[in-house]
Amino acid sequence: MATRFPPIFLFLLMAFPALAGTQWQDLEALRKGAIQFAQQQGAAQPGTVTVNAVPLDPRLRLPACQSIDFFIPTGNRLWGNSNLGARCNAPSSWTVYIPLTVSITSEVVFAARPLGTGQKITEADILLKSEDITQFASGVITDPRQALGKTATISVAAGYPLRLDMLRAPYVIQQGQSVKILARGQGFQVNAEGKALTNAAAGQIVSVRSGSGQIIKGTAREGGIVEVPF
Incomplete structure (x- = not known):
């Protein structure tokens, strides 16, 4: 007479391969899990994330694991050639590092023509x-709005990718410019005249010499205004 196993036993066999006689961890499942984790981590990147991982060495013998946590090793990031950690919590304890290649395809902003220092970007x-942005230096610009209206801080050759550190916001206050100092507090406002000691873009801190000779720091605003909170 054939032996019939209860449904719960068959479920356990499918859910936990170790119970079915599988002694070692499925390396292909581990590789696919690492790829899926890396793709999820890259979801916030500005572009299409592609993750590849070569098959793990078949000689690798890891006890079958029921609870695996993937993690990004300290000092690493999922960018270009990377490593992803996989840690088994139960029933055994082991850690393995899986080599990955992560590419992120996105639009990249390039200089269409030579740009001079101080030139406003149009x-x-x-x-x-x-392009695959993992092949460029950190800070490469992928959104034209990050470049338009900014000013080049260095000369840039035509065909060169633009980075955030190559550009700055235009100055709303120039060194030596006469400015209006606007001091505000709870229930009062004081206006005074001064002269800017530094350049500043909107929202940056600027030093100003007041009419009395006092050096004041405030926030640069459009229209030559420096706000000083009290």
């Missing part, structure tokens, strides 16, 4: 290309 100055 639409005619940029062009977009679809």
Whole structure:
């Protein structure tokens, strides 16, 4: 007479391969789990994330695991050639590092023509290309709005990708400019005249010499205004 196993036993066999006689961890399942984790981590990136991982060495013998946590090792990030950690919590305890290649395809902002130091960036100055941004230095610009209206801080050759550290917001206050000091507090407001000692973009802190000779620091605003909170 054939032996019939209860449904719960069959479920356990499917849910926990170790119970079915599988002694070692499924390396292909581990590889696919690492790829899925990396793709989820890259979901916030500005583009399409592609993750590849070569098959793990079949000679690797890891006890079958029921609870695996994937993690990004300290000092690493999922960018280009990377490593992802996989840690078994139960029933055994082991950690393995899985090599990954992560590419992120996105539009990148390039200089359409030579840009000079101090030049304000317009639409005619940029062009977009679809590239793997992991192949560029950190801070490469992927959104034209991050470049338009900004000022180049260095000369940039035509065809070169723009980075955030190459540009700055335009100055709303110039060194030596006469400014209006606007001091505000609860229930009062005081206006005074002064002279800017430094350049500043909107929202930056600027030093100002007041009419009495006092050095004041405040926040630069459009229209030559420096706000000083009290």
